[in-house]
Amino acid sequence: MIYALDMADLDTPTVLFVCVHNAGRSQMAAGYLRALAGDAVEVLSAGSAPKDEINPVAILAMAEEGIDIAGNIPNVLTVEAVKESDVVITMGCGDACPIFPGKRYEDWDLDDPAGQGIDAVRPIRDEIRRRIEVLITELLPERAA
Template identity: 65%
Template sequence: MTDPRKPSVLFVCVHNAGRSQMAAAFLTHLAQGRVEVRSAGSAPADAVNPAVVEAMAEAGIDISAQTPKVLTTEAVQASDYVITMGCGDACPVFPGKTYLDWVLEDPAGKGVESVRHIRDQIKTRVEALIADINTEPEG
């Protein structure tokens, strides 16, 4: 159940196997329970990208047990922030939500060396998102 006092964020990419998984893991780790975090994909993969799992482990975050999830209308409705990462028009839009589109390289098919750069970009954006969430007035 959603906590009405806690802001909620949904990260969406196509396969929910890379970018959105990293973003969700960083937000969960860095917000320390102050934000409800979800991730999903418009066409989820069977598993999280192994190079993404390795790159996140290097950052001290274990996402090896995560599985890609399908994007649902309910997940969007239950979120205050919806952050898309290349899911195109697959994400439903509802009034009263904050929508952001983060243009990030897709880690699919890349080795951990390439994924590290994407991971670091995502961490920087998540840190800025936390700052934005913390400065918004409570409604």
């Protein structure tokens, strides 16, 4: 039996964003990467202790950028999600993320938007966008040209 492979799938990197509650930082990062990279990157997000809903201030902050994350649902971090990812970016989740050889790991030291007002969340959002823009140039160098 012959199986057809979609070569586009082989070239599409998968990025997993992980924070404790998967309700703020990781959701904003996933929202930016989806919006800015489109289908060129597969985007996942999860939390070591996910909340029941997305932080409403994070939703508002992203809406100001024209990105809707209101329908997102926090996900629990699984070993499978880490295994299928090429890049794992943690945001204050400590040692909860399993480590596998051959993966790229980054820890982004960002303030937690939980319990913060919009004026405190905007700079966190803006720093996430800056880092996502750098990540895109690293993952998709053809777009940086």
